Amino acid sequence: DTGVSQNPRHKITKRGQNVTFRCDPISEHNRLYWYRQTLGQGPEFLTYFQNEAQLEKSRLLSDRFSAERPKGSFSTLEIQRTEQGDSAMYLCASSLAAGGMFSRYGYTFGSGTRLTVV
Amino acid sequence: AQTVTQSQPEMSVQEAETVTLSCTYDTSENNYYLFWYKQPPSRQMILVIRQEAYKQQNATENRFSVNFQKAAKSFSLKISDSQLGDTAMYFCAFTPNNYGQNFVFGPGTRLSVLP
Numbered sequence: 001d002t003g004v005s006q007n008p009r010h011k012i013t014k015r016g017q018n019v020t021f022r023c024d025p026i027s028e029h030n031r032l033y034w035y036r037q038t039l040g041q042g043p044e045f046l047t048y049f050q051n052e053a054q055l056e057k058s059r060l061l062s063d064r065f066s067a068e069r070p071k072g073s074f075s076t077l078e079i080q081r082t083e084q085g086d087s088a089m090y091l092c093a094s095s096l097a098a099g100g101m102f103s104r105y106g107y108t109f110g111s112g113t114r115l116t117v118v
Numbered sequence: 119a120q121t122v123t124q125s126q127p128e129m130s131v132q133e134a135e136t137v138t139l140s141c142t143y144d145t146s147e148n149n150y151y152l153f154w155y156k157q158p159p160s161r162q163m164i165l166v167i168r169q170e171a172y173k174q175q176n177a178t179e180n181r182f183s184v185n186f187q188k189a190a191k192s193f194s195l196k197i198s199d200s201q202l203g204d205t206a207m208y209f210c211a212f213t214p215n216n217y218g219q220n221f222v223f224g225p226g227t228r229l230s231v232l233p
Contacts (some may be wrong), residue, residue: 004164010122011162031216033220034221040127040225040226041223041225041226042122042209042211042223042224042225042226043163043221043223045220045221045222048219048220056218056219056220079145089161091163093163107165109162109163109164110160111160111162112161113161
């Protein structure tokens with residue numbers, strides 16, 4: 001397993017367009033998380049899944065943001081009608097549900113998708 | 119609200135020297151967990167060290183150690199024998215419960231190790 005994979009690595013889009021990012025977690029991890037990281041800040045939690053169930057979505061930034069994990073494996077994060085303020089890096093992470101955060105390699109981040117809205 | 123503060127936006131240290139990065143946090147929880155993560159230019163967040171709040175003993179991991187002061191809500195990271203590969207952004211992070219869902223991150227400290 002090569003870790004958490006995110007695609008694309010970079011995305012440039014025009015304001016008003018829709019964008020979708022993909023995250024492939026570590027195969028045995030049943031939890032998957034999305035974070036947003038703006039320039040000069042730490043990552044900000046957005047949402048997470050356990051298997052295919054989205055257990056927390058109140059932190060999604062607006063109704064333009066949505067995430068899916070239809071078969072409990074990969075996930076997609078979609079931003080509709082992008083705005084310049086959406087420019088940021090979007091990080092995905094995965095873990096095991098039971099204590100994954102607390103084991104040495106139990107909570108693994110991907111390298112992110114950097115979104116630029118022009 | 120739970121918040122994490124890192125008051126040093128940037129720091130530098132000479133190779134082989136020791137540097138300490140500061141972190142304070144605010145929570146009303148009694149049981150929680152604290153972490154330091156490193157983000158090199160490759161962008162992937164890498165766990166450096168973690169501390170359980172109920173443990174009085176400070177965590178150590180090779181050249182990395184923490185000074186955890188629960189009453190002061192302070193959690194600093196000491197890097198000994200700094201190496202060029204330690205150059206990165208360092209984020210202090212907190213999770214407020216046993217079930218380990220998401221982190222609350224600080225704004226980060228950019229550390230440069232100088233040859």
